[in-house]
Amino acid sequence: MLRAIKRFEKGIIMVLVVLMSVVLLLSTLELAWIIIVDIISPPVLLLDISELLDIFGLFMLVLIGIELLDTIAKTYMAESVDHAQIVMAVAIIAIARKVIILDVKELSGLALLGIAAIILALSVGYFLIKKRDSAAG
Template structure:
């Protein structure tokens, strides 16, 4: 009886992940179309070379948001294939999200403590990523 319930729960969990993957794919496709439209509209209007830094930052912000969506999709796909959350992919996703925050942050109005905190987060994420990669390579060598 317990195995049947666990199998049902696993099927529901897989269905939820598949739905999330489909919805995320739709969001990424529409975001990519919006990103292309932003670039194309700037080219057509003749303002592309006259973009202000705020316009360029908003373009990069949107670009990195699409990239985060793709990495999130990769995380869900990896989970569906292995039934394990791959910490390496999650760390890459977090590093990209922090990089996005750094690119769009306004240092004039951001408190120094917030900037230092972001630095600590970056260090922790990259150190964790390095340790996981090193651990994976050591475990492959010992086989």
């Protein structure tokens, strides 16, 4: 019974890898399209701040998708990989994306402190996981 569950789990993971690959391909094509349209629209070869933020946001989103694909493909296919470390790395990348596209003028000081606390907590957690792994191995 346990072997059947493991095979089922591996099958689901393979489906997720294929679906994530399709999503990454489509989002990369969309990113390329947005860049081309923004560059050829007047003023030619100039991007305003909102266009740059949109491009950077989508770029970071594709990078997060790549990290998720890597997480799904490597972590869940191999039993020996530490899932916590990979999940923390993906979370750090996701919060970094949020910070990059963040409009600081629209947020309160308390919200900015909350984001800083999240970044600090994720960084400390990642550091502790890495430290534990280096001490164990």
